Amino acid sequence: MTEELKQTGATNAAARNSGGSVIRVKKLRKLYGDLAAVDGITFSVEPGETYGLLGPNGAGKTTTMRMLSGLSPSNSGSIEVAGINVVKDNRAVREVMGVVTQHDGLDGGLTVFQNLFLFGFLAGLSRKDSKNRANEVLEFFGLRGRSKDNTYELSGGMKRRLAIARSMMTSPKVIVMDEPSTGLDPQSRNRVWEELAVLKDAGVTVLLSTHYMEEATILCDRLSIMDNGKILDEGTPDQMIEHHAxxxxxxxxxxxxxxxxxxxxxxxxxxxxxxxxxxxxxxxxxxxxxxxxxxxxxxxxxxxxxxxxxxxxxxxxxxxxxxxx
Amino acid sequence: MNLAIPTPGIRRRSVTGLWLRHAVSFVRYWKFVLTWVLIEPVIILVAVGFGVGKLVGTMDDGVSYAQFVTPGLIIGNAMFHALFETSWNAYNRIDNDVYETALTTPITILEITMGDILWAVTRSILTVVGTAIVAALFGWLNHWEAIGMIIPAIMVGITFGALGFLFSAVAPHTTFLTLVFTLVASPMFFFSGSFFPISILPDWVEPIAWAMPLTSAVHIGRGFALASLDITHLWAALYLIAVTAVLWPIAVFLLRRKLIS
Known part of the structure; x- marks a missing residue:
């Protein structure tokens, strides 16, 4: 399956991204009234890297993720994903980027398989491709046996993994994940981490937000410490520990x-x-x-x-x- | 502010993709849906057509009450379908982050309303055609022009589909959504000429009744059902189009405010 992910993973994201960072965020700012939810943050994510935004709830992580995926307008600053200006052309960005939102956002009116299939179709795959891809990702995430079930019959961990599986439908080279394992029991969390490690192995660039120290340590190549809308420091987990702990x-x-x-x-x-x-x-x-x-x-x-x-x-x-x- | 300008252009896949989602869900629950689409309207039709019709007898122009009331009930029922789809069902899709998930694909808010309204139109056509066939079997639709009721069915789907979003996009909770029925659907259903001609209302109420978009839709439906089309039906159609032209942009604006923050 890792092989398959690698092969189908070559999208136009790679084509457009001729060298350099996959994600470039510069002086990004978002105000809610007088409150700066995100207060001039700058960071970039390199190809194949897993980059983490680590901070408590309310640090501005989710707002940052939402701005990156075009779900929230920014007040100033720039975001570039795979060479595409998110502010100017957020439709094109959503063609090349996978997004796992904080809430699973599963469709209760559909089966597990239909959730994936119809998402793939909406995202632009042909019916045949979407069907095949849905079966592939179900296999990879070990959900094949549940494909005909209603989504509300799944456990919390399975729902989360289905949401991650859904973001893989278009074989994106870059995925943005808002708190991939929040609210999961330790066993499900480990499973999610294992699967994310495989994606990383397949060369997928991942930006994730988390408030789990363990998650950041295990998954991230580099990370930012975020608090009150600001990035306070950045580095590899080891460097950060060496400098500050x-x-x-x-x-x-x-x-x-x-x-x-x-x-x-x-x-x-x-x-x-x-x-x-x-x-x-x-x-x-x-x-x-x-x-x-x-x-x-x-x-x-x-x-x-x-x-x-x-x-x-x-x-x-x-x-x-x-x-x- | 960055991103304040909505994404330009219309992507066809967004609309068909959303429509297909609704169709798949619809087929999954077809047994339940059938009660809405066919069984309920037929029950009302039979009760009013046979029951009330017996008391009323014949209207002006030698039309039986059942013949008069049939297009009114059919079009009125279609309104409920369109409204329900984009108010209650759309509210649930907002609440369960189904739209948010959709928005992670290259879809826009305008396209979301287009896909959902296209589905509201589909439901409206299904219930109008289904109920009309039953009414025809009863002998209450006896002009071939009645086939043209598909036109007000489409218009009802669009106008009330757009109207429903005005509620789902601002509703803080489901209790708020009951207003769709208490303030909009029920008054319209009873005062838009479905059950009795508007001309029998007091003079000052008549303009109010005509201002309600369902009145125009029922008028058009009855024009086809009784093969009595004239220029007034064209005015009614233009009025519905004008109302939609106002409602739809407001729906898109409100939904964008709700989903993109």
């Missing part, structure tokens, strides 16, 4: 009864910490492990160490938790 983070699972003792201990020694639910995180000072030995005897406290991650990067850059939103 502590090497090591101590995590204390603290029983409610022991919480006071732990707080006092850390405050006394001027160790900075943050609390997320029942978890107290302590970042190492200059890469050294903070001295938590005094807590080892306290009942109800379990200590473990983990490496710094994108969650910490976000915290360092914005001063807030990624999961606040």
């Amino acid at each position: 502590p090497k090591e983070v101590a995590q204390l699972r603290v029983a409610p009864a022991a919480l006071r003792t732990v707080r006092d201990y850390l405050t006394e020694r001027e160790i900075t910490y943050r609390e997320v639910g029942a978890l107290v995180s302590v970042t190492g000072l200059n890469g050294d492990r903070p001295d938590l030995s005094g807590l080892s005897d306290v009942e109800g406290v379990r200590t473990s160490y983990r490496a710094g991650n994108l969650e910490d990067v976000f915290l360092t850059i914005t001063g807030r938790e990624l999961r606040d939103g």
Whole structure:
């Protein structure tokens, strides 16, 4: 199937994109009244790359994705996809780009197969091509057995995968995905990630938005940290972690009864910490492990160490938790 | 503002693609659809034609009440179909992001309204033709000119298809959509000359009745059904076209505001 995806994946997107970035966004701005939902962002995505916009809800990720797919007008700035100016010719852009919107947008009046077939037809495929392609993508996404079912009979994970499958109907070389795995159980999420990895292997360029640190780490070649409509920093996940995250983070699972003792201990020694639910995180000072030995005897406290991650990067850059939103 | 200018041109695939989607869904649920398209209008036709017709007897010009009321009921029923398609059904398509999905293909808002209105026309034709055949079997349509009722059927599909979008595109919830029937469809159905000639209404009500687009559609339908066409039917047709020319751009504007934000 990977082979087939590769072969059918050669669309005019590739033809029009004679070298250079597949997606180019410059100083893009979107206002809702006085509020700048997207506030002058600039980034570009290279051919075959998976690029992520990582940020909490309300950061402006969805608005950016909607502007890219022509579903939302921008106030200023420019967007170019596969050499096409989205602002001037958003019809042409939608011919070459696959879009997975935040909501699955499945048609409840149709079967699984009909959802794909009619989408392909609407997108410009002949009936025969659309039928064949629908069967191909159903096979690839392991949904062949469900092709005659109503979409509302599918599980959340299957719906999401069907929505992704639908964006593959025209074999686009570039796909924009708004939060591909939000709201899915871990198993379904893993499945989606596996499938996205195959698409990447087939040379498809992907721009995705996410507020899952794991998703960004696993899938993205490069990513931007986005908050309040702005891009705060950009790089590979490793670079970002190296620049902005502590090497090591101590995590204390603290029983409610022991919480006071732990707080006092850390405050006394001027160790900075943050609390997320029942978890107290302590970042190492200059890469050294903070001295938590005094807590080892306290009942109800379990200590473990983990490496710094994108969650910490976000915290360092914005001063807030990624999961606040 | 960027993108403020709607995409120019009309892409035929957008319209046929959307129409095909509706046709496929229609065929899937044909058993339910049949009750709407044929069974309900025939029930009303029989009740009014036989029941009320018995009381009323004969109208002016020697036309039986059943013959008089048949085109009115058939065209009035077509209005419900067209309105329902672009108000309730279109609202559901907005609400379930079906249009948003469609908009990820190279389709425009104008083309969405064209595809949906084309389907409203299709439904209107289906119900008019189906009910007319039954009425003809009862002997209530007895001029070959009645075939021409397909013309007001098409016009009803377009005009009321456009009108329905005015509701679906602004409705905050489905309860709002009941206004389509309480404010628009039902008053029109009863006061547009379907059941009785408008001339028997008080003088001051008559212009109001004529302003309602269904009145013109029923007038045209009756002209064909009773083979009594004259110049007034042409005026009625021009009036419907004028109303549509106003409604459709408003529908496109409102739907764009709803979907592209």
